Amino acid sequence: MSHKNVKLVRKALNAYTRRDVEALRTLADPDMELDWSASRGWLADVYRGIDEALRFYEGYFEAFDLIEIKPDRFIVAGDSVVVPNVAHQRGRDGIEVSARSTLVFTVRNRKLIRICLYQEMEQALEAVGLTAEATPQPNVEIIKRAIDAFNRRDVDLIADLTTPDFEWFPALPGNVEGGGYRGREGIETYLGEIRDTWEELRLFGDEFRDLGEGVLVLGRAEGRGRGSGAPVAASHGFVAEFRGEKLSRVRTYLDHDDALRAAGLAE
Numbered sequence: 001m002s003h004k005n006v007k008l009v010r011k012a013l014n015a016y017t018r019r020d021v022e023a024l025r026t027l028a029d030p031d032m033e034l035d036w037s038a039s040r041g042w043l044a045d046v047y048r049g050i051d052e053a054l055r056f057y058e059g060y061f062e063a064f065d066l067i068e069i070k071p072d073r074f075i076v077a078g079d080s081v082v083v084p085n086v087a088h089q090r091g092r093d094g095i096e097v098s099a100r101s102t103l104v105f106t107v108r109n110r111k112l113i114r115i116c117l118y119q120e121m122e123q124a125l126e127a128v129g130l131t132a133e134a135t136p137q138p139n140v141e142i143i144k145r146a147i148d149a150f151n152r153r154d155v156d157l158i159a160d161l162t163t164p165d166f167e168w169f170p171a172l173p174g175n176v177e178g179g180g181y182r183g184r185e186g187i188e189t190y191l192g193e194i195r196d197t198w199e200e201l202r203l204f205g206d207e208f209r210d211l212g213e214g215v216l217v218l219g220r221a222e223g224r225g226r227g228s229g230a231p232v233a234a235s236h237g238f239v240a241e242f243r244g245e246k247l248s249r250v251r252t253y254l255d256h257d258d259a260l261r262a263a264g265l266a267e
Helices: 002-018 021-027 050-063 121-127 138-152 155-161 183-197 256-262
Strands: 028-035 046-048 064-071 075-077 080-091 096-108 111-118 162-169 198-210 214-225 231-243 246-253
Touching: 002 021, 002 064, 002 080, 002 096, 002 111, 002 198, 021 028, 021 050, 028 050, 046 050, 050 064, 080 121, 096 121, 111 121, 138 155, 138 198, 138 214, 138 231, 138 246, 155 162, 155 183, 162 183, 183 198, 214 256, 231 256, 246 256
Parallel strands: 028 111, 162 246
Antiparallel strands: 028 046, 064 080, 075 080, 080 096, 096 111, 198 214, 214 231, 231 246
């Protein structure tokens, strides 16, 4: 259920940014608790029950005419999702502020039962039984660099992160035998096909799971076709395999459930 929990959290963050109180009500358990006691602002308190939580949201929305939360990543820990983030806000007086914090969302029966604000990520991780030392994952960091390189069409960096016989199997294969791209030449070919087809195409990783010798990424793809100019947004997932400290194979999927099955984590 963890990938579904991340989806739920993303919906809640999007609803918060849209100031959609009714959507927030729909996503929350009636008995939810909103612990904002670590806040340095005037709304610092613990709000129990959906009605109190909604009053908190309404008070916050009244104070700011712009609120945007940008997650750094989503860390799954059992029924909880830890979200280090930066919040950008503009008050009614026009003053803009940015603040870094970590939110911990706890899910029960597909509803948010608790949201807790922490000023320090270490405190948030400790609250869900993790430690800062345990969260750095070299393979995950390599994948994040590879996603960034893909979004910038940086052939050199992708080649540096992969083995010479690297295999890349996109969810929508191009004009290559077997549907895969191999080695640096394959990388150049595939990125060239993307440039010809897409005016813009970016990948976003919302959930990363270290599989030992591989990494599962569940996220999304957003782009705009070169011919039509039509925007496209779709689920996107992939399973990356490693050999040593290099990527040796990536298989991508348009459905998160397919990616989970490929990783042996079907739920």
